Amino acid sequence: MPPNFFQKPETALKRAHELISVGKEMDALETLHDTIKSKRHKQWTKTHEAIMLKHMELCVSLRRPHMAKDALFQYKTLTQQVAIKSLETVIQRFLELAQQKTEEAQKTSIEKVEEIDDLDQADAPENLLLSAVSGDAAQDRMDRTVLSPWLRFLWDSYRNCLDLLRNTAVVEQLYHRIARQSFEFCAKYQRRTEFRKLCDNLRLHLTQIQKHQHLAHVVKLTSAESLTLMQDTRLIQLDTAIQMELWQEAYRSAEDVHGMMQLSKDKDERMVKPASYVNYYDKLALVFWKAGNRLFHAAALLQKYIIYKDMKKTFSMEEAMDQATR
Numbered sequence: 001m002p003p004n005f006f007q008k009p010e011t012a013l014k015r016a017h018e019l020i021s022v023g024k025e026m027d028a029l030e031t032l033h034d035t036i037k038s039k040r041h042k043q044w045t046k047t048h049e050a051i052m053l054k055h056m057e058l059c060v061s062l063r064r065p066h067m068a069k070d071a072l073f074q075y076k077t078l079t080q081q082v083a084i085k086s087l088e089t090v091i092q093r094f095l096e097l098a099q100q101k102t103e104e105a106q107k108t109s110i111e112k113v114e115e116i117d118d119l120d121q122a123d124a125p126e127n128l129l130l131s132a133v134s135g136d137a138a139q140d141r142m143d144r145t146v147l148s149p150w151l152r153f154l155w156d157s158y159r160n161c162l163d164l165l166r167n168t169a170v171v172e173q174l175y176h177r178i179a180r181q182s183f184e185f186c187a188k189y190q191r192r193t194e195f196r197k198l199c200d201n202l203r204l205h206l207t208q209i210q211k212h213q214h215l216a217h218v219v220k221l222t223s224a225e226s227l228t229l230m231q232d233t234r235l236i237q238l239d240t241a242i243q244m245e246l247w248q249e250a251y252r253s254a255e256d257v258h259g260m261m262q263l264s265k266d267k268d269e270r271m272v273k274p275a276s277y278v279n280y281y282d283k284l285a286l287v288f289w290k291a292g293n294r295l296f297h298a299a300a301l302l303q304k305y306i307i308y309k310d311m312k313k314t315f316s317m318e319e320a321m322d323q324a325t326r
Contacts (some may be wrong), residue, residue: 008045009035013101016054019071022246029058029067036071049086056094060101063149065156068094072164084170091161091174095181098150098157105150153171155194158182159201166205169213169226176229183240196249199237206230221263224271231276233259240282250287254280274311278304 012035032055035041052075054262059068072091078320079087079151111292165242179202186195212218219226234257238304241250264271281304312319 007178009041009045009051009129011052013051014045016051020058024063025058029062029064032058033067033071036074042078044083044086047091048075048078049083052086052090053093056090057097059152060094060097060310063153065153065160066207069160069164072160076164080168080170088171091165093176095157095178098154099181102147102150102154105147111145150192153187155191158185159198162201162205167209167218169217169223172219172229173227176233179233183236187240187243190244192244192246195240195244195246199241199249199253199256202233202237222267224264224267227264227267227271231257231264231272234260235279235297235317242286243291244281247287247290250283251291254284254287254312274307277307278311281307 012031016028016031019025019031032051035051036048048212052071055071056068059065059071072094075090076087146216158181161178162175162182165171168175179198182198183195185191186198200301209219209221213221221227234253238250238253238257241247259281261272261276281300285297285300285304288294288300323325
């Protein structure tokens with residue numbers, strides 16, 4: 001029997017609070033972790049949600065992404081048939097806490113550099129030597145010390161949650177919200193490598209959905225709502241790639257958007273609105289322009305012009321000139 005085993009979840013939660021009160025957060029986390037993993041507690045209760053919320057709080061404060069991942073996978077098994085909203089509540093709270101800690105770390109990193117500047121320590125011999133050897137500014141070094149561990153934690157948290165929720169119809173809206181938050185994270189902190197990995201992960205998840213359409217719980221590509229969610233997420237992905245000036249990834253994202261439009265069109269030609277095509281070709285033209293491919297840039301603008309003209313009931317000469325002189 002595990003050393004932290006308790007017959008009742010309520011007892012485990014009470015014990016965890018006692019341990020926290022005397023500064024033993026890691027022991028409290030292990031107590032809650034053993035309770036969540038226990039096969040004796042197979043019936044979900046509201047206490048399990050309270051345990052998970054405290055567990056996530058401790059995982060964030062102690063920066064334990066792997067324990068958070070393990071507990072969330074266990075909790076998904078416990079809740080997916082009876083309390084899926086509880087799983088959503090726990091995941092959203094977990095990510096909120098991780099985001100808060102990362103923002104606090106960024107603020108602390110900036111403040112520490114300002115303190116050094118204020119105390120005239122920036123020109124100390126050891127700092128000048130360190131700067132010369134590393135070639136980094138004080139802010140870069142402070143970011144690596146204070147901010148980078150939290151950026152890594154937040155990235156792992158996003159990735160683990162997306163892996164947990166992928167291909168599951170009952171939580172697909174939460175999945176897409178987290179994917180979009182992940183894009184914001186990449187843009188805000190200029191995480192280029194993570195953005196590429198995120199896009200690859202989303203492509204892999206879509207491939208898995210296509211392979212497992214026969215399973216009951218999988219997101220259905222015959223659902224108009226699911227296709228719309230996927231298309232909107234890919235458009236945000238494309239916007240983020242353009243914002244970050246990752247033009248190769250922007251082109252791949254444009255292909256992703258086109259693929260989603262084709263899936264939607266196969267379902268129902270009316271699903272893809274003309275305005276969506278106009279928006280798509282406008283972004284694609286920008287990608288081609290940045291890539292130096294003037295011919296494809298012009299072709300994308302021509303396609304946009306044709307669709308825009310067809311979609312307008314009244315097409316004035318001024319609009320025609322505006323659309324034709326990009």
